[in-house]
Amino acid sequence: MSNNDNNNPIDPGEYKKITEAMYKQNLELARLYKEVDHLNKELGTANESLKELIRQRESLVHLVTHKVKGSFTRSKYIFAEILDGTFGEVNDEIKKRAQQGLDSENMGIETVDLVLNVANMQKGTVKYDMKNVDLKEVVTKTISEKKDGAEMRGLKIESEIKEGEYAVMGDPFWLKEVVNNLIENSIKYTKEGKIVVGLERNDKKIKLFVKDTGVGISDEDKKNLFTEGGRGKDSVKVNVDSTGYGLYSVKLIVDAHKGRVWAESEGPGKGSQFYVELDAV
Template identity: 35%
Template sequence: YINLYGEDITQRRKTEKEVAWVARDLRQVIETVNAPIIGVDVKGLLNEWNQKAADITGYSRDEVLGRNLIEDFIGDDYKALLQEVSDKTLKGEETASVEFSLYTKDGQQVTILFNATARRDASGNIIGVFGIGQDISERKRIEQMKSDFVSLTSHELRTPLTSIRGYVDLILDGDAGGISKEQREFLGIVSQNTQRLETLINDVLDIEKIESGRIKMRQEKVNFSEIVEDCVNTFKVMAKSKGLKLEKEIKATQIDVLGDSDRLSQVFSNLLSDAIKYTKEGRVKVTVQVKGKFVSVTVEDTGIGMSQEDLSRIFTGFFRSDNSYVRKTTGTGLGLSIAKATIEKHNGDIRVESKLGVGTKFEVILPLLKEAKKVD
């Protein structure tokens, strides 16, 4: 006798066919998507290189597969960074966007913004790194042009302004002989507006450095209470001239943080200046206190306040409210955007709450020294 055994594999064949179709469709998407897709195995050897990556670099898929991505194609300034990202991704850690330069076949470099993720097999084991990128070379070129233009223009404006202000001050001091009351008034207006233009130039330079990542922040132990107290003392005269009460409540004389004392002073000078400037009557109060692992500083006023629409845009560069009182005062609209960027560079946060016609309250939160060192 002959026994025959069979198995109906119709469903399995159907499933295999569907998987093949999905794989083909996925390959087609990878090859036609308008973004470079790059993949490496656990040794860092390239095993994925789509058509867009080939178009950007000039290297075909066959020319790169099996070669080491970092050693053969990444700019020297980015090798260590990309190796760190690769190591973390292979451990299953989430990785945010990373920027690096990629060599092209003709020896040039293109800048790629890349999102990496772990590549896994059917059992869930990590077998490599896979990601999709974006060619941002043109954007970086435009950013550099803007940066160069701002720096050059600001320098060319600052030089004659310094000369104008210097000679105006000499005339006001009587070094060029006596001047009439009317002449003194006119020269005072020139001097005041020269200072305003100098402030605008300095603010524009600061915001450009922050946006381009070129701003340097010192990392040193500073007494935060002392910084705030010095700023409050500086603005006592300004507050008194408007008939305002300037109150302070510093709950500890020594609160140490890690940061740049000059930049932090600039932040609180901006906050105090605005609070006094936009308060017609009442008071401005500054409170410093420790909250757990952080120090909190609030600057609260009884000023004109802000609408919800203005609140949503308050940290935007060059933003100034349409409020008639605001329009009557001088300002660049850059102070708060600089303050926010500076505090974030210190691993802190700045918050605001306000009610139109009632007042505004800003709060700055920074990690205490020991916590800041951990973050650093």
């Protein structure tokens, strides 16, 4: 018996089915390839459109914030001139109103600067001047600057810095912004009680903390706390004018310093604790 006798010939009908199936499969692959190619082109167009929208948004943010800041600054100097007697003697009621106006304008300028800072951080245009920084000095100075504002709201700011070295590698200006924004956040959302600001060192880590007796944070709100515009439901009730950028800017700055930031709270109405951890040097 020859070898050919052992081979099973392919049935012509079966062969036709196989070739037809392969042809259909190739057609489907070609269709899918065209669809993927089309989607890639659409995605490329969408990306370009998105980039253009982002560029327009950045331009608008800078234009509006600069104009708004200019308006705040002009009003600020008018109130300051009323208080320093440039326009002559004024009664106590006018002085009180002028001081309130000046405080409001200063707060507006701080808000504009905050939005601009966040916009620049998002673009990656912020240059950090990294150097050896004494975080204890930064914290002590910031507490001193914020005490008067806190006392005007009936709040106390206490310092709780343990003995030790608190040197970190960072940009002193932006690290001060972190401390300032955390304290300011607690002032805004604490109706009564106190704010405790401190430092502690554990092995090679330095921890900054700001603890308050304010509105507290729910577990749900913690998820969005350090996101752009993220604010808790209870915090909105207390401070409707907040932009939600303060803690977001803290997150961006801490990330740039390769640190971490988080918040703890037992729940609404039970106060909050904010922590920043950085590498010690």
